[in-house]
Amino acid sequence: RKEVEQDPGPFNVPEGATVAFNCTYSNSASQSFFWYRQDCRKEPKLLMSVYSSGNEDGRFTAQLNRASQYISLLIRDSKLSDSATYLCVVNMISGSARQLTFGSGTQLTVLP
Amino acid sequence: GAGVSQSPRYKVAKRGQDVALRCDPISGHVSLFWYQQALGQGPEFLTYFQNEAQLDKSGLPSDRFFAERPEGSVSTLKIQRTQQEDSAVYLCASSLAGGVNYGYTFGSGTRLTVV
Numbered sequence: 001r002k003e004v005e006q007d008p009g010p011f012n013v014p015e016g017a018t019v020a021f022n023c024t025y026s027n028s029a030s031q032s033f034f035w036y037r038q039d040c041r042k043e044p045k046l047l048m049s050v051y052s053s054g055n056e057d058g059r060f061t062a063q064l065n066r067a068s069q070y071i072s073l074l075i076r077d078s079k080l081s082d083s084a085t086y087l088c089v090v091n092m093i094s095g096s097a098r099q100l101t102f103g104s105g106t107q108l109t110v111l112p
Numbered sequence: 113g114a115g116v117s118q119s120p121r122y123k124v125a126k127r128g129q130d131v132a133l134r135c136d137p138i139s140g141h142v143s144l145f146w147y148q149q150a151l152g153q154g155p156e157f158l159t160y161f162q163n164e165a166q167l168d169k170s171g172l173p174s175d176r177f178f179a180e181r182p183e184g185s186v187s188t189l190k191i192q193r194t195q196q197e198d199s200a201v202y203l204c205a206s207s208l209a210g211g212v213n214y215g216y217t218f219g220s221g222t223r224l225t226v227v
Contacts, residue, residue: 004154036215043203043218043220043221046216049215089155100169102147102154102155103154
């Protein structure tokens with residue numbers, strides 16, 4: 001079982017739709033959580049950190065449920081430019097405390 | 113520099129050839145990481161440096177892989193006797209501090225194809 005699991009998709013949604021991605025992680029001692037975005041043939045870029053209280057950045061809302069070891073990302077009013085792969089990222093204490101572990105990513109395509 | 117710079121951008125190697133991949137992190141960034149990303153997968157951790165010290169190399173897949181950062185800035189990932197399964201994008205990332213409460217900044221990667 002992978003340490004960070006995501007639904008690979010693809011998710012194909014129309015412009016303006018709301019879409020949610022989920023992620024589960026296996027190590028209950030994990031401390032830090034992030035969502036990264038990766039465009040085709042580009043490097044991953046930090047989208048947002050995820051905090052226990054939940055946090056919002058414009059159209060993007062991230063939630064963390066430590067009890068269920070579950071992270072989510074909600075995108076409202078999706079734009080064509082949101083098309084990308086979204087990577088769930090967790091700090092795994094079982095390995096190096098200084099490396100992040102990535103899920104395989106969820107592919108999103110926003111259609112006109 | 114303004115971002116993390118990696119070179120070469122693309123590398124085609126014949127099986128058995130040695131390759132060296134370079135990473136120039138953001139100036140002042142203490143932590144440097146190497147990741148390997150296979151097609152359709154997320155990045156997989158290879159190794160981590162804090163300044164010149166290699167604190168974690170648990171992700172290196174075999175003893176053919178070697179990384180160094182002798183002066184605490186530029187890092188080189190070397191792969192000896194390349195195999196086809198080494199074909200992947202090699203990503204370098206740096207961050208300001210040693211902890212992981214900060215996100216990383218990634219370079220554009222080196223796409224290695226072993227033929």
